[in-house]
Amino acid sequence: MNKHQFFRRTALSAALLAAFGPGVAAGDEVTEATKPDSGVDVGAGYVNKDNQRFGQYNGLNKQGGYGLLDFYLQKREEETGTWTRFTGRNVGLDSRELHFDQERQGNWSYSIDYNQIPRLSPYTVNTSLQGIGTNSVTQGTTASPKSDVELKTERDITTLGGEKWLGSRFNVRLSFRNEDKDGTRLWGGETGGNMAFIPEPINFNTRQLEATLGFIGEKLQLSGGYYGSMFTNNNSSLTITPAPASNLISPEPLVPGNQAHQAFLQGGYSFTNTTRGNFKVSYTRATQDEQFIFGNPTGTLLNNLTSPNARVDTTIAQFGVSARPMPKLSLLANFRYEDRADKTPETPFVTAGGVGLTNTVFSRITRGGKIEGSYQLPKGYRATLGVDVLDTDRTVPDVRIVSWRAKNDETTYRAELARSMSETVNGRLALLHSDRTGSDYLNNVKPGATYTTTLAPIIWADRTRDKARLTLDWMPTNPLSLQLIAEDGRDDYSGLPLGPQTGKEYFYSIDGTYVFSESFRANAWVSRNYTRMDQLSKVVNTTTVDENGSPVPNGTVWGAQLANRGDSAGLGVSGKPTGQLELGVNFLYQYDTTYQGMSLANGTEPPQLPDYYYKLVRVQVYGTHPLDKKSGVRLDVINDRRTTNDWLWTDFVYPQDGTTVRQDTHAVVTFVGVSYYYRFQ
Numbered sequence: 221m222n223k224h225q226f227f228r229r230t231a232l233s234a235a236l237l238a239a240f241g242p243g244v245a246a247g248d249e250v251t252e253a254t255k256p257d258s259g260v261d262v263g264a265g266y267v268n269k270d271n272q273r274f275g276q277y278n279g280l281n282k283q284g285g286y287g288l289l290d291f292y293l294q295k296r297e298e299e300t301g302t303w304t305r306f307t308g309r310n311v312g313l314d315s316r317e318l319h320f321d322q323e324r325q326g327n328w329s330y331s332i333d334y335n336q337i338p339r340l341s342p343y344t345v346n347t348s349l350q351g352i353g354t355n356s357v358t359q360g361t362t363a364s365p366k367s368d369v370e371l372k373t374e375r376d377i378t379t380l381g382g383e384k385w386l387g388s389r390f391n392v393r394l395s396f397r398n399e400d401k402d403g404t405r406l407w408g409g410e411t412g413g414n415m416a417f418i419p420e421p422i423n424f425n426t427r428q429l430e431a432t433l434g435f436i437g438e439k440l441q442l443s444g445g446y447y448g449s450m451f452t453n454n455n456s457s458l459t460i461t462p463a464p465a466s467n468l469i470s471p472e473p474l475v476p477g478n479q480a481h482q483a484f485l486q487g488g489y490s491f492t493n494t495t496r497g498n499f500k501v502s503y504t505r506a507t508q509d510e511q512f513i514f515g516n517p518t519g520t521l522l523n524n525l526t527s528p529n530a531r532v533d534t535t536i537a538q539f540g541v542s543a544r545p546m547p548k549l550s551l552l553a554n555f556r557y558e559d560r561a562d563k564t565p566e567t568p569f570v571t572a573g574g575v576g577l578t579n580t581v582f583s584r585i586t587r588g589g590k591i592e593g594s595y596q597l598p599k600g601y602r603a604t605l606g607v608d609v610l611d612t613d614r615t616v617p618d619v620r621i622v623s624w625r626a627k628n629d630e631t632t633y634r635a636e637l638a639r640s641m642s643e644t645v646n647g648r649l650a651l652l653h654s655d656r657t658g659s660d661y662l663n664n665v666k667p668g669a670t671y672t673t674t675l676a677p678i679i680w681a682d683r684t685r686d687k688a689r690l691t692l693d694w695m696p697t698n699p700l701s702l703q704l705i706a707e708d709g710r711d712d713y714s715g716l717p718l719g720p721q722t723g724k725e726y727f728y729s730i731d732g733t734y735v736f737s738e739s740f741r742a743n744a745w746v747s748r749n750y751t752r753m754d755q756l757s758k759v760v761n762t763t764t765v766d767e768n769g770s771p772v773p774n775g776t777v778w779g780a781q782l783a784n785r786g787d788s789a790g791l792g793v794s795g796k797p798t799g800q801l802e803l804g805v806n807f808l809y810q811y812d813t814t815y816q817g818m819s820l821a822n823g824t825e826p827p828q829l830p831d832y833y834y835k836l837v838r839v840q841v842y843g844t845h846p847l848d849k850k851s852g853v854r855l856d857v858i859n860d861r862r863t864t865n866d867w868l869w870t871d872f873v874y875p876q877d878g879t880t881v882r883q884d885t886h887a888v889v890t891f892v893g894v895s896y897y898y899r900f901q
Contacts, residue, residue: 257295263288263854263895272342274860274889279314279338287312288895301325314338314374330382341371341406343869345417347879352419353404355455355474359416359462362878373403373422389436393445397428406881408874409460409472416876420474423454444485452477456510473511478530480506495543504534528579530564548596552606558586562615584614592634604636608654616662623661623676623716630656632685644695652687661716675757678720684712699735717756718777724752740795752783764826772820781817786810806840830867837861851898858891 265286267275275281289311295304307319314336321331346368348360360366381395407420432445457471484502491497508530540554562583592606610630617624632654640646658680664671687709695701711723729747736742759776772778787810794804816829838860846852863886872881 257901258293259291259897259899261288261290261895261897263893265856265891265893268890268892269888271860271887271889272340272344272884273862273887274891276340276342277315277338278310280891281340288893326385328382328384331380333377333379333381335375335377335379337375337377339373339375339403343371343406343881343883345369345371345406345419345879345881347417347874348877349417349419349879353421355421355457356459356461357418359460360877364877366878366880369419371404371406371419373401373405375399375401391434391436393430393432393434395428395430397426399426400424401426414876415874417874417879417881418458418460418472421455421458424475425452425454426450439490440487441489442485442487444487445483447482447484448480450477450479476508476510478506478508478510480504494545495541497539497541499540500536500538502534502536504536506532506534528564528567531562533559533561533563535559535561550594552590552592554590556586556588560584560586578618580617580619582615582617584612586613587611600640602638604634604638606634608632608634618665620662620665622664623673625658625661625676625680627659628656628680629658630654646693648689648691650689652685652689654683654685656681656683656685658682675718676716678713678753681713681716681720683720684714686710701733703731705729718758719755721754721756721779723754724750726750736795739797740793742791742793744789744791746789747787749786750783752781755780755782768824772826777821778826779819779821781815781819783815783817784813785815786812800846802844804840804842806838806842808836808838810834810836830865832867833863833865835861835863850900851896854895854897856891856893856895860887860889860891862887 265280265288267280267283267286269283271281280286289308291306291308291311293306296302297304302322302324304322305320307317309317311318315338316334316336318334319331320333321329323329346366348364348366349357349369350360351357352369377397377399379395379397381393383391383393385391401422401424403422405420405422407418409416409418427448427450429448430445432443435442453475455474456476457473460470460472482502482504484500486498486500488496488498509527511526536556536558538554538556540552542550542552544550560583562581564579564581566578566581568578588608588610590606590608592604594602594604596602608631610628610632612628614624614626616626632652634650634652636648636650638646638648661673661676664673687707690704690706692704693701694704705727707725707727709723709725711720713720713722727747727749729745731743731745733743734741756777756779759772759774759778764772764776764778789807789809791807792804794802796802812834814832816831818826818828820826838858840856840858842854842856844852844854862884864883865885866883869881869883870885873879874881
């Protein structure tokens with residue numbers, strides 16, 4: 221927040237903005253002629269019922285009352301020019317934020333930040349499992365007494381930062397960030413052929429350290445230093461009692477600790493007033509030294525490694541230049557090189573079917589470049605042409621469970637035409653065409669055998685992509701402004717008879733604002749996004765049946781059509797019916813649908829999966845009334861309605877012990893909040 225900015229957001233509206241974003245926060249600012257330097261907002265809120273979605277990230281998930289507190293305090297010492305600022309947001313909630321900093325402009329500064337981020341699982345688990353949240357759990361049976369369990373995580377983040385100027389050209393910056401994440405996460409495994417509920421205990425610590433030395437000259441600017449990241453999981457494994465069947469390891473290994481250290485240098489140089497170059501080079505070494513096998517997996521353990529000695533070295537070099545050789549012509553060129561070298565020793569650690577299995581060592585080199593030119597044409601037009609090239613080389617592992625490609629190449633051509641048609645209309649049209657190809661596909665290789673395949677990962681398959689994007693800003697009258705965005709894309713895959721075949725996407729949105737008067741205004745928007753992928757596969761067993769229940773012969777080709785559509789709309793109206801009272805209404809609608817169609821090559825249909833949808837309707841009504849020039853009160857009422865037919869989690873049962881998972885398919889929550897604000901210098 222700028223040091224001269226007035227703290228205008230109430231405690232309640234700040235909490236709602238953090239939880240729901242701009243859709244709720246529209247119109248949540250209190251407009252005053254005078255903007256004092258500091259302010260305090262205090263109030264109380266009430267949630268009418270327990271919920272899993274409304275308060276998922278802000279802590280407003282339980283029925284009852286909540287304290288609301290925001291503040292923004294600042295002071296400037298005229299003699300030294302030193303600023304002191306202390307800010308708090310959502311202090312009464314589990315999503316609280318605190319910030320303190322001091323700054324002497326052009327000399328030094330330091331800051332301390334604290335953030336708390338909750339995350340409540342939207343699912344309710346009914347289980348007999350004991351020890352949830354620890355690194356040792358005890359399974360029950362289907363007949364064991366069960367109770368509801370709430371799964372959630374919480375992150376506590378503390379950040380320290382400082383900067384010191386050494387003269388007028390050099391500065392040093394230091395920052396340290398510590399994050400502790402605790403809780404439990406929905407997880408599972410297989411015991412004796414049955415799926416079992418085994419929640420993952422979360423007890424993570426992540427530390428990040430950055431030190432930078434900068435130089436600012438008339439033509440040359442440089443910045444270099446060190447960046448480090450250290451991750452620790454205080455639960456290295458999870459013990460399961462009674463000991464599971466051989467299909468599940470116990471102790472079960474959890475996410476291993478790791479660390480990465482990077483040295484970097486970046487900068488820019490102005491060759492002339494119209495030509496400038498930039499670069500960035502870095503070297504990163506990432507390591508993982510913790511034990512990753514604790515029990516006896518399927519097969520015979522060959523090497524109970526205390527450490528895999530995992531190491532990946534990444535070298536990145538990036539160079540670019542921009543120039544304007546003519547008043548109407550602008551040129552841009554960039555090149556990027558990345559070498560990700562996996563230097564982990566390849567070590568046999570288990571045998572299956574008489575064959576020793578090793579860890580997979582995977583390295584890749586990526587080279588990319590871009591050339592772009594823009595030219596100012598007559599009558600307000602500006603044309604831009606560009607070419608992007610991306611080239612990737614990968615190592616080929618000895619064991620492959622999908623078709624492999626050692627090389628991919630992709631070239632994208634871009635053309636754009638923009639015009640300021642008038643003082644009230646601006647438009648831009650962009651067209652893109654890209655082609656991706658690569659080396660020959662390599663067959664699957666499993667222990668003791670090689671299998672031919674015609675199925676490849678979608679990210680490596682040959683593909684032709686065409687996209688178009690249109691943006692338009694229009695102000696037909698002074699009170700009315702409109703913005704239009706339209707995007708459309710098509711993908712065509714080739715090279716293999718199975719796998720991805722075609723893809724489609726589009727996005728349309730229109731946003732408008734109308735100012736009725738100085739006291740009343742309205743804004744509205746509506747959008748739709750759509751993605752679809754068509755794929756082909758082949759029946760490999762006779763358990764598949766058609767729509768009549770008849771077995772489908774082996775080798776039959778079948779198709780899958782996967783699509784997702786999202787519709788959203790919003791409306792906000794705010795105004796002052798009197799000189800003192802401000803009223804507003806915000807409306808938000810979202811509807812997300814996923815389709816999953818299947819078909820057989822002979823024209824019949826196998827049993828279809830039902831569509832899945834998720835709907836949100838939210839209405840916020842607020843009012844603000846000043847009591848005097850420095851203080852006032854505000855009332856907020858929010859009604860939040862969510863509906864889903866998520867059939868995957870409708871009374872889902874883990875057969876091992878009868879644990880069930882469910883969610884609210886229809887939830888209506890109302891929140892009421894009252895706050896008082898006071899401004900002062």
